[in-house]
Amino acid sequence: MSLYSLLYDSLFLPLAAAARRRRYHQLRAFLERSQWWPAERLREFQWSELRKLLEIAFRSVPYYRRKYADVGARFEDIRSWDDFRRLPVLTRAEVNRHREELFPADFRGRRMPHATGGSTGEPVRFYRTRESYDWRLAATHRAYSWSGYRPGERTLYLWAAPLPTVSRWAAWKSCCHDLLERRLVIPTWLQNEALWQQAYQRALRFRPRYLVGYVSSLLGFARFLARRRARMPRLCSVIAAAEPLTPAVRAFLSETFDAPIFETYGSREFMSIGAECELHCGLHLHAENLVVETSSREPDQPGDILITDLHNLGTVFIRYAIGDAGRLADRPCACGRGLPLLESVDGRTADLIELPDGRTVSGLFFVHLLKELPEVLQYQVRQEEPERLTLLLVLARELSAPSRALLESELRKVLGETPYEIRSVARIPPGPSGKHQPVVGLRASAVNARPSEIP
Numbered sequence: 001m002s003l004y005s006l007l008y009d010s011l012f013l014p015l016a017a018a019a020r021r022r023r024y025h026q027l028r029a030f031l032e033r034s035q036w037w038p039a040e041r042l043r044e045f046q047w048s049e050l051r052k053l054l055e056i057a058f059r060s061v062p063y064y065r066r067k068y069a070d071v072g073a074r075f076e077d078i079r080s081w082d083d084f085r086r087l088p089v090l091t092r093a094e095v096n097r098h099r100e101e102l103f104p105a106d107f108r109g110r111r112m113p114h115a116t117g118g119s120t121g122e123p124v125r126f127y128r129t130r131e132s133y134d135w136r137l138a139a140t141h142r143a144y145s146w147s148g149y150r151p152g153e154r155t156l157y158l159w160a161a162p163l164p165t166v167s168r169w170a171a172w173k174s175c176c177h178d179l180l181e182r183r184l185v186i187p188t189w190l191q192n193e194a195l196w197q198q199a200y201q202r203a204l205r206f207r208p209r210y211l212v213g214y215v216s217s218l219l220g221f222a223r224f225l226a227r228r229r230a231r232m233p234r235l236c237s238v239i240a241a242a243e244p245l246t247p248a249v250r251a252f253l254s255e256t257f258d259a260p261i262f263e264t265y266g267s268r269e270f271m272s273i274g275a276e277c278e279l280h281c282g283l284h285l286h287a288e289n290l291v292v293e294t295s296s297r298e299p300d301q302p303g304d305i306l307i308t309d310l311h312n313l314g315t316v317f318i319r320y321a322i323g324d325a326g327r328l329a330d331r332p333c334a335c336g337r338g339l340p341l342l343e344s345v346d347g348r349t350a351d352l353i354e355l356p357d358g359r360t361v362s363g364l365f366f367v368h369l370l371k372e373l374p375e376v377l378q379y380q381v382r383q384e385e386p387e388r389l390t391l392l393l394v395l396a397r398e399l400s401a402p403s404r405a406l407l408e409s410e411l412r413k414v415l416g417e418t419p420y421e422i423r424s425v426a427r428i429p430p431g432p433s434g435k436h437q438p439v440v441g442l443r444a445s446a447v448n449a450r451p452s453e454i455p
């Protein structure tokens with residue numbers, strides 16, 4: 001850790017939080033300790049926070065009062081995790097439709113409006129409180145700390161989310177914040193050779209110790225470096241955000257940047273949801289701030305990811321279907337942290353391709369199939385006409401004969417008679433929200449909710 005980062009993190013940030021009467025620092029210290037609690041103790045803490053939240057929801061959040069009364073659920077009946085799991089799921093559409101009924105009727109604090117980035121889908125609009133922001137910022141900093149990062153370390157961000165239009169005052173504040181925190185943020189939603197050349201030149205001058213980016217941006221930059229046989233200044237770690245990371249991409253990034261890759265999972269609604277520790281065996285979830293479940297009955301089977309935010313009374317999210325599919329891990333991590341693990345985030349549940357014969361193929365089919373091909377760095381399934389599918393592949397090297405045979409036989413099994421074409425391309429442009437879109441279908445909904453915010 002550099003001297004600057006030590007002073008910034010242990011002196012400046014706590015003083016700044018105290019001066020603004022914020023709880024960030026206490027929460028950060030708490031999360032640093034609680035991650036080492038045994039899993040049972042964390043579960044008990046989570047349950048007591050959840051009971052407090054449910055009591056508020058049942059008694060004074062108008063929408064939940066109605067929703068739960070309709071299914072005959074009463075607060076007194078929620079005595080176990082199984083009881084909790086019987087509560088109905090909250091959808092993105094419900095949040096948008098009932099936003100003004102999703103906070104306690106007697107809430108008097110400030111609620112800050114926020115929205116997820118939407119591309120072809122509708123963004124989710126919600127509120128968050130200062131209290132919840134302190135929780136999520138502390139959780140994000142804890143998650144990043146597992147890669148060795150501390151606030152104040154020189155960090156290059158390759159960030160693909162289009163930046164919102166803000167006032168000059170807000171832009172100035174953000175610029176000062178970047179300077180103090182020693183962040184260089186390079187927007188990457190429009191990627192081309194000139195952008196990467198400029199990013200590389202700036203990186204050489206800035207000498208970052210950490211690199212944080214959307215997976216697709218890291219991939220674009222790494223491919224540029226590999227083509228030019230150029231090397232980045234020595235990095236401690238690379239933090240991959242916002243999009244699923246396949247083993248082939250991880251290996252390519254790690255080799256090109258010559259640094260370990262840490263996968264993270266976050267969203268605009270909750271900021272950091274989970275991240276890898278130094279052992280890289282699943283994503284540790286922030287159990288003190290969130291309850292993360294899946295719709296699957298078996299703990300380690302894939303299902304829709306459902307999230308409850310224990311501390312945001314601005315918009316109360318209980319069992320919210322975030323729109324991703326994933327698998328929980330039913331095992332402890334050898335690092336000794338008691339935090340539960342998410343085995344993998346598989347992709348967007350809303351990505352669908354409708355075939356001419358009326359059948360629908362989930363985008364997750366392509367996720368699982370293409371994960372098996374070590375040559376594939378990135379892909380996109382495009383359906384521009386009902387009867388024609390194009391599979392664009394960005395390849396690290398040419399497909400081997402066994403890979404091609406596997407790809408063609410699996411596609412044929414699922415697509416039947418629908419004609420398709422496989423095309424190798426140099427790059428795939430991102431979607432309108434800046435994120436890589438694995439499926440662009442006639443009916444595909446590409447609602448983007450996953451880019452976590454820059455902390």
Ligand SMILES: [Zn+2]
Binds near residue numbers: 278284336337
């Ligand atoms: Zn661990």
